[in-house]
Amino acid sequence: MSYIEEMGPGTRALPPRAFFTSDAASLPLNGDWRFRLSPHANAPLGAESDDFDDSGWDTISVPGHWQLQGHGSPAYTNVPYPFPVEPPFVPSENPTGDHRLVFDLPPDWPDEPAVLRFDGIDSCGRVWLNGVELGVTRGSRLPTEFEVGHLLRPHRNVLVVRVHQWSSGSYLEDQDMWWMSGIFRAVTLLSRPRGGVADYQLNASYDHVSGLGTLSVEGAGLMVTVPELGVHDLLHGQSFSVPVEPWSAESPRLYDGFVHTAVERVPVRIGFRTVAIEDGVLTINGARVVFRGVNRHEHHPRFGRAVPREFALADVLLMKQHNVNAVRTSHYPPDPYFLELCNEYGLWVIDECDLETHGFGELGWVGNPSDDPRWAESYLDRMRRMVERDKNHPSIVLWSLGNEAHTGRNLAAMANWTRERDPSRPVHYEGDVDCEYVDVYSRMYASHEEVDQIGRENSRGLPFVLCEFAHAMGNGPGGMLEYRELFERYRHVQGGFIWEWIDHGLERDGHFVYGGDFGEPLHDGNFVIDGLVFPDRTPSPGLVEFAKVFEPVRIIESASAIRIANLYDHVSLDHLRFDWVYEDNGVEVASRSLEVPSVLAGQHADVTLPTLPAVTGEGWLTVRATLATATSWADAGHVVARGQISVVEAEPVTPVSGVELVGHGDVLWLGPGEFDPVTGLLTRIGEYHVEGPRLDLWRAPIDNDRGFGKTTEQVWREVGLHRLQHRVSEVDVQETTLVVRTRVAPPAQGFGMLADYHWTADGDRLRLRVDITPDGEWPCPLPRLGLRLALPGELGDVEWFGAGPGEAYADSRQAARIGRFSSTVDALQTPYVFPQENGNRADARWLRLTSGGRGVRVDGEPVFDFTARRWTTEDLDAAQHTVDLVPSDHVHLNLDLAQHGLGTASCGPPPLPQYRLHAQKATFSLTFTPLP
16 A cells, blocks of 8 residues: 555656647546445455446445545645644545446547546545556646556446545645545546647747737647638747737637647637736736736535536636636646636636645644655646646646745745746745745735835835735625735735635535534634635625725726726726716716726726716716626626716704603603613614614624634633623703713723713604713724614615615725615625624615514714624624524614724734724714604
């Protein structure tokens, strides 16, 4: 069994080559295979023989993971290895899956050489065909091919693959993801005709000065033909220059052609583009680019990394529709089909090698393979297999050596080999902090302050990219706007990649689960739930915010005009149409198209404000940029960008005058409200029972309130903000005013808040003014500052005039616009996989909670934030999964003055200072009106 623990790459595989399809014969071997799982690596052999009886085995789908098909369980760790760190040795208790397939060749299968191709086996595979051992694979997310033509027979070919969960390769594959095993990518038998296309490399550069594209093909005996360009039978060693439309992520122009010999023809799609670094700036086709990117793991909630093609396409379409222009393939090369989609639809790609040794960081990097010469060939082999497989994709603009493997001579050797093999693309690796062997300075989770310093100093003289930033875990990320401003301020600060694209939740019993839910003794909990889309690929509020922050057109007011700024790197705005809508208190009163001149990349135009009708309330002009015609990724009319201009401001709110007298008896009453005479709490408004309102300072902590070290949540809980107690010091009944004086504080602490409630009424309107004063020295920011009350559960319809339609928080609110919106209480919830504070709507002028048009209205002086849910904050705080949230008989309503910002401290910086909610004096006024 020594092959499992050898430090080198696999054995007897063919040299790596480009991934392609051709007109040569091929036979997909995906489908149902026979399967047997053994608890140890030294399971009995014999299954490779023709006469072996596998009728007692189970059936498993290939591609697939056995842990997701009833055999064992997934396990999640972010950094630690789930086995003792003793490289290259792995546990004897090493789950081993034997896969067996019997297949016939098609009747017309040619008598030619053939290869058996595996696109992904996790983590180590030993392969037999017709009783002959072909070799061993390592490098789970990389292809392996074996020569098999001499072994094939017309009928009853027996293919057996023994897959070990753990191997020496596992030390190089400690990525932040589920540990899952099996043959999880395609298996294909490929005829390789004599005199055919063994391998090829297309070189398609673009000169942005002359507009010429230069094409050549590398490969002995090969020719390339591109009919649209008049290129016919261009031979290896020759080049051809012709005017072309360049390929970019914004305009992914591809030219169809084919690489061919006399006996084989390979369809190709050619994109002309040139990547360069000039004066410390990364350029593509001569223009500076800004990566508005995401990190993408391959994930499906039922199939794991065996992602069906339609879901890879769904990813690309969602990215394009939300203004994502770049993908880092964290932390391994993706299925080749995904790269084809990036070519076709237009996404810049950093292609990352299947390499991470993060668990050694827990040990001070002692024993890390990155600087151990015994591992050198495995490192180089992984890089070769990625580069050779993916070299012909125009979407790939940087090669990445891997992720979080510290540094060392093996990584430097990978960089040097890559630069020599493909000088057309720069080399990226974040772990080379001194930039000794990379071409791009890369960082993870640098704060805004640090990025600003890097921008000002530019000490390395290289392009700077945040390969990971704005950790999208749970509610957030906050602070994307301020990162964008830094990308625009400094020429060599060229964007970054949000961590990450998708929540890695696995589906079980109708909800999504995460680390620890499978009984793993060592796990990292919900840290695997950190994407811009939920596991089912529903966009989160974070993705909607990303789309707004990084929209490629900026629409703002400038000196009584509408400024239309083009933030694309390459294309004009000619593919867009512009229109405007004018609203009076959220109701449309006029709309029309907007004539905008042609605006080139990086330029802007000022357009005269249209003549607008008079309004009686707030007047808001919304200008939209939409697709003029349908594209491959969205229909005509898809909104690319939006800007909103305040034309007529709201009149100051006239407070309710106190004209109604306070009534006495078993209860206190004032206008439409009844109060408890002991607590001073409102108990009824009109016909509706009410519990509250009273001061509330707590929110169910979000993932970004957690993080590393002494977290915000820990501080909040240590001082007891989750268990505040209320003391009523006075219920003062005046002639037209009810004054309730209280102190709100956590137990065992000497600080708190004084909250004085002043109630007045005028007819059916009940006004509350709350005066809030900190008492003592507050040691930390507040989670929230507002009021909390409960209303009857029947009031499930919601309408408001304010910011919407989605949730918004102090440092994540660019996607919200001012308007009139309607929803239901249930639809206001954001179903974060790990329940937490969510659903806040900001800047509401007024709010209605109704049933059949009857209910309660709340007005602000001038605005307030609100959340409405069918469970309490305490319920939300206690829940671990969405199924833990059980609706109650009430609607629990928070009416807030403010909340603490979101930040990105789950793995990054906390909220910026301006978004931190500190204890200070405040006054908050609301009016409540029953709606009969």
